[in-house]
Amino acid sequence: MFENFQSCYKTNPAKRYFEKAKCFFDQMDYMTSAMYLVPLIEFRINELMDFPNGMSYKKKYSQKGFEKHLEIEYKKMILIFIKGFYLLKFIHLLLRF
Known part of the structure; x- marks a missing residue:
């Protein structure tokens, strides 16, 4: 799963969240991994929807x-x-x- 998305996240905030989520997922700490994936999802929604700051x-x-x-x-x-x-x-x- 992570290999498919690795090329999608190249900008700094998204890349940081993705790498942290992957790191904790590899350590089988799924709760912490999910905590990093939630901001990643929000970042992608904000980017797609172009909400005002x-x-x-x-x-x-x-x-x-x-x-x-x-x-x-x-x-x-x-x-x-x-x-x-x-x-x-x-x-x-x-x-x-």
Whole structure:
């Protein structure tokens, strides 16, 4: 399991948490390993969701906290569908040209 994720964690905070979790896991200290994996998961969520700094957990993990991310993902999907629609609509003209 750890070998698969080793290449994913190259930045300093994530790398540090990952190495500590792996070290304690190898020593069969699973509770301490889990304690290092929790901040790693939170770091990855913050990185993925792009939450503002200093946001409380209550706001962060509520529906309002996810709204910004959901809006961005929705806009990306709409753009993909629009591009696909235009491609299908005008592909025959491009092929004739």
